[in-house]
Amino acid sequence: MVKRKSKCLLFSILAIGIVTIALIAPYITYYDSNKQDLMNALQPPSKEHLFGTDRYGRDMFLRVLVGARCSVFSTLLLVFLSSVFGTTIGMICGYFEGIVDTVIMKLSDVFLSIPGMVFALAVAGVLGGGIANAVFALLLISWPKYARLARSQVLSEKRNTYVDAAILSGSNTIQIIFIHILPNIFGMVVTTALLDIGTMMMELAGLSFLGLGAMPPTAEWGLMMSSGRSMIQTSPWVILAPGFAIFITVSIFNLLGDSYRDWMDVRHKEKGSTSK
Template structure:
């Protein structure tokens, strides 16, 4: 009798060990991924810097001090000053807010539009698919930065305009991913069963199909934020992004290129901030891709 109880307890423990909740399994796999953890740590540092910029910034990022213009990094100014004597470290902290907001909002806009268009095209197929994806292919035939420049020329400068421009040019990437994912799962048994019991097209798409194709969308959105930040910086560098004197990394690079040889710190530190941010999102996206890939379980 004791042996049977022991065997029963052992089998129950083994069963509990095997049947872990999806959340616990995801967290275990996530924290085993070095790239995901490093990306998350870097991202948390950036978010903290953006949220607590007024606390960490030693100076007003918009206060000019011409006698201290182009000062090299020192104990008073950790990253030196720009051509107007403004503290670069303070401006980089405040610039993190602009870059993260533009990146997240632009990807959110592209994600919403791309998911809807891709899901409709993949689910209905036929002429609907041809028209939607044909338009997406036309957009993809142009470099995204050129399309963003065209939209910014029409819309004008500003954070909200940059979000709209970058979001629109990013829609085709998400539409194609969602369309291919929907095509691969829309004929599965659970979708056929849901259709047989009377579910409408809208419920089939957004309740039964899209939740099962989230993994590639999440990975692409994470990496897409880094792309959006790079495009926002490129627009700022070209003078088409956020209007001065707003502290934005691309604008800081653009205004400092004239003094790059006698004061290289003006472009070095904003460039490093952009590099660190892009690397954080790319590492996190690569890690999520490995964690969410069922073939690697």
């Protein structure tokens, strides 16, 4: 138990560190990351430019740091919106059931039956480029899993005695759903959201790589990889630098999600053995 908790704490600190860097990076860079210096274009990594420079002479290290804000916060926003919207819909469906539940669950089946990235590409293509449109396109395909998870949990939880006690005490429907039931399924939703961060980050980067996400000259990791893909053989650092940033960030959040899930499993088992 202690070991699992320590792992969860370690990866939590690393994840917080990434978010902190994304937050303060634009304020600690010593010059504009979009400033061009053609005289120093495509310089290899050195003491002056740790990750080298791109075709416009822009420092890749600074652009990776600044790009963390767009890449990380757009991903966190996407996961937050997906989890909140999907969980709310799922809890309402699970609690009331009936025709509303049937219609919404059939709608979620439609979204789940379509390959997610293909659907996101189609929506983003219709809406046009931009990180906001990319987030919206991925939001449309990511909420159903949270809705189905929340619905299944609520269907189980609402039969417990504490819900009957809440009803007898005079609690209204909103209080029962969000004050009594939600805390009991919150851990499962958080675990799913943490494990979803890495996937959503790669999908956002994929849309930007294909020209349907962030637009130039925005510093965004997927867009930076797209801009440097033609130079993979001559100047590999241009594409490897943002790719490495995505790899590290996705790995840390995936490990955080895994460690949090393991820790929650142990806690549930201990609670179960104690109650017996």
